[in-house]
Amino acid sequence: MVSATLPSLAEVRGWLAEIPDPEIPVLSLADLGVIRDVAWEGDTLEVALTPTYSGCPATAFIRLEVERKLREKGIDKLRLVERLDPPWTTDWISAEGRAKLEAYGIAPPQPAGGPARCPRCGGTDLERVSQFGSTPCKAQWRCRDCLEPFDYFKCI
Amino acid sequence: MTRDEALFEFALRMGDTALILGHRISEWCGHAPVIEEDIALANIALDLIGQTQMWLGLAGEVEGRGRSADDLAYLRDAWDFRNLLIAERPNRDFGHTYMRQFLHDAYAVEMLGELTGSAEERVAAIAAKALKEAQYHLEKSSEIVIGLGDGTEESHARMQDALERLWPYTGEMFADDAVDETLAAESIAPKPSSLRPAWDARVNAVLGEATLTRPESGFAHLGGKTGRHTEHLGHLLAEMQWLQRAYPGATW
Numbered sequence: 001m002v003s004a005t006l007p008s009l010a011e012v013r014g015w016l017a018e019i020p021d022p023e024i025p026v027l028s029l030a031d032l033g034v035i036r037d038v039a040w041e042g043d044t045l046e047v048a049l050t051p052t053y054s055g056c057p058a059t060a061f062i063r064l065e066v067e068r069k070l071r072e073k074g075i076d077k078l079r080l081v082e083r084l085d086p087p088w089t090t091d092w093i094s095a096e097g098r099a100k101l102e103a104y105g106i107a108p109p110q111p112a113g114g115p116a117r118c119p120r121c122g123g124t125d126l127e128r129v130s131q132f133g134s135t136p137c138k139a140q141w142r143c144r145d146c147l148e149p150f151d152y153f154k155c156i
Numbered sequence: 157m158t159r160d161e162a163l164f165e166f167a168l169r170m171g172d173t174a175l176i177l178g179h180r181i182s183e184w185c186g187h188a189p190v191i192e193e194d195i196a197l198a199n200i201a202l203d204l205i206g207q208t209q210m211w212l213g214l215a216g217e218v219e220g221r222g223r224s225a226d227d228l229a230y231l232r233d234a235w236d237f238r239n240l241l242i243a244e245r246p247n248r249d250f251g252h253t254y255m256r257q258f259l260h261d262a263y264a265v266e267m268l269g270e271l272t273g274s275a276e277e278r279v280a281a282i283a284a285k286a287l288k289e290a291q292y293h294l295e296k297s298s299e300i301v302i303g304l305g306d307g308t309e310e311s312h313a314r315m316q317d318a319l320e321r322l323w324p325y326t327g328e329m330f331a332d333d334a335v336d337e338t339l340a341a342e343s344i345a346p347k348p349s350s351l352r353p354a355w356d357a358r359v360n361a362v363l364g365e366a367t368l369t370r371p372e373s374g375f376a377h378l379g380g381k382t383g384r385h386t387e388h389l390g391h392l393l394a395e396m397q398w399l400q401r402a403y404p405g406a407t408w
Contacts, residue, residue, distance in 0.1 A: 054285055055206025084210070085281035087288060130192035131296050132199040140192065156288045 007073070012038050012045065015073055022061040023135050026104040029062060033092025036083045044077040045070065050088045053136035053156075090155045101153055107141065109155035118143035119150055162338035163276065164218045165238060166345055168228070169335075169381055170267075171211030172239035174286075175229055176389070177260060178204030179396050180247060189250055196296060200257070203289040210282040217278075230400035234389045241380040242325035244389045248318070251304045251311060255318035258297035262358045263329045264290040266351040275343040298362045305366025312367065319363070320371050327376020329355070335381075 016038070017030035029035055037048035047066060051059045063080055070078055090109035093101070098108035107115030117124050123145025130140045131154070138151045182201040188194035212225035242260060247253045268290050271283030304311040330352045332340075339345040363370050379385065399406060 051206070051285075053203060053206060054210060054289065055202035055204070057202075084285050085277070087281075087285040130196060131292070132192070132196035134195070136199055136202055154292075156292070 006040060006043065007075070009038050009040070012047075012070070012073075012075075015069055016047070016066065019062075019065050019069055022058045022065065023137075024101070024104070024106065026100045027093075027097050029066070031094045031097030031100065033094065033097075034062060034088065035066075041079070044079055045075050046079045046081060048081050048083040050083050052088050056136045058135070088156075090153065093153075105150060106138065107150060107152040109153045111155060113155055115141055115150075115152045118146060118148070120148050121146040157334055157338050159338065159342055159344075160218050162335045162342075163279075163344060164215055165335045166339055167211050167215035167218060167279075168238040169240075171208050171215055171225075171228070172237045173243045173260075174204045174211060175208040176237070176239040176392065177243040177257075178202075178208060179392060180243065180245075181253065181257065183247055184250075184253065193250070197253075200293050200296070203293065207282070207286045207289070210285065214278050214282065230397050234385050234393055235383045237380075237385065237389060237393075238383060239380050239385075239389075240325070240328050241377055241386060242322060242328065244380070244386060244392060245322065245325060246388055248321075249314060251300075251314045252318040252321070254297050254300040254304070255315060256322055257293070258301045258362065259322055259326050259359070261290060261294035261297045262355050262362075263326075263351065265294050265358075266354045267346070267348070270346040270351065274345060279344060301362055301368075302366045305363070305368045315366065316368050319368055323371040323373065324375050324377050327374065328378050328380060331376065331378055331381075333381065 013030070013035075016035050017028050019029045021027040021029060021032050024032075032052070034050055034052060035047065036050050037046075039046050047070070049059075049063065049066065066080060067078065093109065101108045102119045105119050107117070107119045110116050114128065115126060118126060121143060123143045125144040127142050127144060128139065129142050129149060132138075133140045133151055133154075137153055139154045140149060141152045142149045178201045181197045181204070184197040185194065185201070188197055208229065209225045212228045216223040216225060216228060240260075242256060245256055247256075265287070268283045268287040272280055272287060274280040274283065301315065305315040306312070307315075330348045332347045332349050336345065336347050340347045360370060
């Protein structure tokens, strides 16, 4: 039986969870919620990925990294598919991912549309500098308590 | 016209409008008044070009002749482009660029919103993805139009001038043709004319807050959707397609 030699899906998910996001390396791809599905189709592993923002340049690197990691683990028959539906939402960032973001200095997304507090000092007197930031997923904010600017992971 | 012929044309219209507008605003990269605005325009351009990949990818798939999104973007000439004329209008000043963006974004949000309910699953999926970005862009462009319209005497005058120059290019967004009729009959896309009331309401509200006067003329320049473009598109393509034309087949 071929299937006896195939790694389990839990094992595959574990490997994918080790891959850091190329632009925010404290987050893993699992934290980010971009790996939508992992399945064996016969002896071919199919991994469904979803882009965060449609034009995010990191998407191509994520595909490369997933492929590199799985090849390294001995998976020869591999198919990466793009899944647009349902569209990625910041709600898919894991609780652990949100905590990691804040510890890294990026305020995690909030349904209210702005950061809850300054990721540096915890202050709540905040102002928006710009709706856009250094990557498609971020906006720039400033804390009026510690006067430091910080990135906010914008909510979509 | 078959369903797939119409869908191919429609996907080109959506993709080409996003591509040409995305390229236009990318021309601001390194030139915007302050760095935050430079980054904002580059980000919006990036979203639009991401949306282009999805729409032109679908167009190539529907056409079934093996053309990729890149082939369609880089290896067609002006008469094969199906973008709305407003997308190819030159940037002029920063305010003019944002007036064009606002008039487009207000349309894109309505069009994409309707497309999320499309009977064609691939169209609905792309629309749901693009809609989130379009709503964010509209928030930004509305703020700038209001800020500059209700700003200084100089900024107000420039925004009113931009509005009057761009207004004749807005009617094309809502002009139905055979492609639209075919897709509406199949519940794949709405008739563009049906989007007008919601667009009008949004535009009137923002222009009111911006203290700008909505032009009265109903004249509309048409042709972009069928490949009859202004002279500006050729110049834009010459720059955008230069590398693929000079070095055919070049890849990263």
